Amino acid sequence: MTNTARTLVVSALVALGCNGTPAARTPAPDAQAPVSRPATDITPTPVTAIPGHESLAQDTAPKEAPRLMPAETLIRSYLTLFGGLSPIAFQTRMRTTTTGEALFDTWADYLSALGIPDYTADIPRAAQTNTLQLAAYERIAVALCERAVQNDLRGAAASAQVLFTFDLPAGRSLTDAEFATRFDVLHRRALGYPAALAPDTRVPRFLALYRSAETAHADAGVGSQRRFTGPEAGWAGVCEGLLRHPEFHLY
Amino acid sequence: MASKTTIAAAAFAGLTMMASTAGAAPTREQYRLFRALSIDLQGRIPLPDEVADFERPGFDLDGWIDTHLTGPAYAERMRRVYMDLLRLDIGTMFNFVSNPVVLRRVQVMDPSGAPVFVYFRRGQRRDRVESDGDFCLSPAETGVTVAGNGTLSGTAQPIDAAVWAQRTVEVRPWWLYSDYRTASPTLRIGATDQSTMALSPVPGLLTEADGHTPTVTVRVCREEAQTPEQAPMYLSGRIAALPTTVPYPGGRVTAPPTDSAYSRAHPTDMVSCTSGTGVSFAAGCGCGVGLERCMPGTSTTNDPAAFSLPNFVPLGADTPLDNAQQSQGDWTRFWWVQEAVHFLDDLFANDRDVRTMLSDRSTQVNGPLAQFYRSFAGSTCCGGGTQFNYVAPDPLFDPANVPADLTPHQVTTWRRIADRGPHASGILTMPIFLQKYGTRRARAHVLYGAFMCRQFVAENVALTPSTEPNLMVRPGCQACHATLEPMAAYFSRVSESSWTFLPSASFPTFNPACVSTRPNVAPNGGCGTYYDPAFSAGGNGMLRGAYGSPQHADEGPAGIAQVITADPNFAGCVAQNVGEAFLGRTFTADDQALRDTLSTALSSNGFRMRALVRALLRADAYRRANNLDPAAASQGANP
Secondary structure, eight states: OOHHHHHHHHHHHHHTTOOSOOOOOOOOSOTTSOOOOOGGGSOOOOGGGSTTOTTOOOOOOOOOOOOBOOHHHHHHHHHHHTTSOOHHHHHHHHHOOSSSOOOOOOHHHHHHHHTOOBGGGTBOOOOSOOHHHHHHHHHHHHHHHHHHHHHHSSSOOGGGOSSOOSOOOTTSOOOHHHHHHHHHHHHHHHHSSOGGGSOTTHHHHHHHHHHHHHHHHHTTOTTOOOSSOHHHHHHHHHHHHHHTSHHHHBO | OOOHHHHHHHHHHHHHSOTTTTSOOOOHHHHHHHHHHHHHHHSSOOOHHHHHHHHSTTOOHHHHHHHHTSSHHHHHHHHHHHHHHHOOOOOTTSOOOOTTTEEEEEEEEOTTSOEEEEEEOTTOOOSSTTTTTSOSSOHHHHSEEEOTTSOEEEOOOBOOHHHHHHHEEEEOOTTTBTTTTSSSOOOBOOOOOTTSOOOOBOHHHHBOTTSSSBOSSEEEETGGGOOOSEEEOOOOSOOSOOOSOSSOGGGOOSOOOOOOHHHHHOTTOEEETTSHHHHHHOTTOOOOGGGTTSEEOSSSSSSOEEEEEOSOOTTOTTSOSOOEEEEHHHHHHHHHHHHHHHHHHHHHHTTOBTTHHHHOSOEEEOHHHHHIIIIIGGGGOOGGGGGGTOOSOOOSSOGGGSOTTOOTTOTTOOEEESOOOTTOOGGGGSHHHHHHSOSHHHHHHHHHHHHHOOOOOOOSOOOOOOOOOOTTTSTTTHHHHHHHHHHHGGGTTBOTTSOOBOOTTTSOSEEGGGOOSBTTBOSSHHHHHHEEEEEEETTEEEETTGGGOHHHHHHHHHHHHHHHHHSTTHHHHHHHHHHHHHHTSOOOGGGHHHHHHHHHHHHTTTTBHHHHHHHHHTSHHHHHTTOOOHHHHHTTOOO
16 A cells, blocks of 8 residues: 555544544444445545644655566576676586586576566566575575685686685684675675665674684584585675575565 | 655655765665666666766766667567567467478488488379379388378388489488578588577487488478479369278378369469468479478478477577477477567667557568568468469568578578568567467457556356357447457458468458358358358358458558557556556556656657656656665565
């Protein structure tokens, strides 16, 4: 319901003297008969005529929940996040591995979940998120971020980095300030604005995520089969968090 | 007290002001707006460099918008609005299998006993009863029987060398050579990169029957290799069908064709080899130079495999998401969709009058579409039309207007055709529209919703049994059909589930030759296809679908385009469709002012879409809407 419509409803209730106490129902003599009321029962009243509302500011701008990014735009955005590969090259890159983990299936496996319309079957474009869609976001974010970590954070030249366009200090953990600087790079890339303009909890929450992953992987110990170091796991988690953030898919 | 307008204006001032014009850093809302604009006008989230530009003092957001209202991503954005409305694609349940076009192949033994593929087309007229209308080599000659449905049986045997030489020839076909039109083609098609769009025959077309030798020529029945544009009528002398005693001469299992009444009445006529009639009536019609008038297939099945092409191209045909071996019908269907895509892209990229979407005679074609319109489209004509002396198609897209130099290999070369012909009318006469919406009513219905923003909703009436054929008056039906039937009548002259045009010279709306002498019974089979016995009156048969409005039937698709685009609600409907797509929500009564503003922007600027979108992107509805904070929403806040 828009504000305008809500205002009218509220005005009408006030005008009717609604005080929260339901009036006793009087059974209609004939339930089938149309109910009519004198026109004077409901008098359209400007909200400003209500005592105490004379100078009340109103925001009459229509407001709606954020809309879903078109799936085509989403796919193209994923591709640009990973350096602008073609879709088939992207798919190959996500699937190819020397260590056995295939992080991606095929685009065809995700299209329906992402909300691409199927004109052949008259299936319309998805206008709202659903659980399968969120799972697809999650899966693609994992694939993209983990591949990007492997590509960017293992000594790649700056020109070869696709997403994590920063370096990590060798042999020590990042300070909170160093984390914030690098997080801002990812935040701007994924969500399009500086982390400093985000809600106050944004950086601390992602820092906590980073630290927890970093610690968990650091604790894995010698001989661990884990493929990521602590910082790598931390940045993969941060990246995944941003790419499945509502602000990423909605606009 | 400040007015609401004043308060709103003050509240929005910080947003609508261009970013950083005052030297201040952009606000979060301004960043959000820039990201939204990038998503809508660039088709992706902004790149770091673009965000950095946006943050620079003096960044001209209005100028940025204007610049990006001209790019391909903008055209794609606008095209998606109408593709979402029209859903112009058809699935694999629909197969374009036109026997005069499809070259199927049979594996036989050549005189040396080696396995060899021989290509042929069903229905090809040949000058001997053993193979007329069938495979050119009889079962007695090959040991292989080809059933009418393509099923093979028997054991292959070496073919007599004289028969082999007499009945088959070798050709360098278009699907193997890009220079197939030359006397000695040499430029054989090689392996293609699957991440790009290219003519890519399936592996089965690239190797010989031994499974490994690369194919450099194909062996084809001699008749199919003929190249004339026209050929004389062929009369076999068979008037009546042979007795159904199997096998027929030469061991064939299909009945040899007989001479039609038309061919007997016109024994000296020449027929067009690009029409279905040509294949049915002339033994001198073949597949043309390099077999370019035919599609190859790897088997004798109904719709054999032919080319590799994508199943999914949401980012465009030049950016496929996959690649798979598909049938010859899929190849054609794929390009039908792309014609609509490129037509719409051209319309929006060049900011043409949006009304021409329905009315323009222009279109866009690439190599495969040029081949289709030049060589394949006429193959569906004219069937029973010969009874009405209709043997050469009066096409929706005149083949003479197809660029002669476009070859099937030029899949990424698109050209604008200024005039398809007098019957063409925007998307309404494109194969993809006519196949997606196969019936006259379906065609009218989708236009009613997509371009008039109205829906047929039946009134609340009880249906009573009725024999009234006129749905415009039948109780319970009339509420919708009183409007639908006259609209559907505009498509009376375009065959259902086809693009065959029915000219009034051959198919008059009122035809005394097709009057029904008994209620609801057509006078003969040919009339029944085209004329509706339920509406015979006054000594005339009524062209099917025309009863809603004979005048509309004669005006054709261009007539309904004229009516829709002249409707006072047309601009408002365009505004609503585009506005809803960009705002991601349905318009309500509260959006009437916005709808009117956008409608005016469109109609006062020559129905150029760019003006509408520019007005929309600068409207508060776009800049301030959809801004409910996700965190607030998660806590139960409502818009």
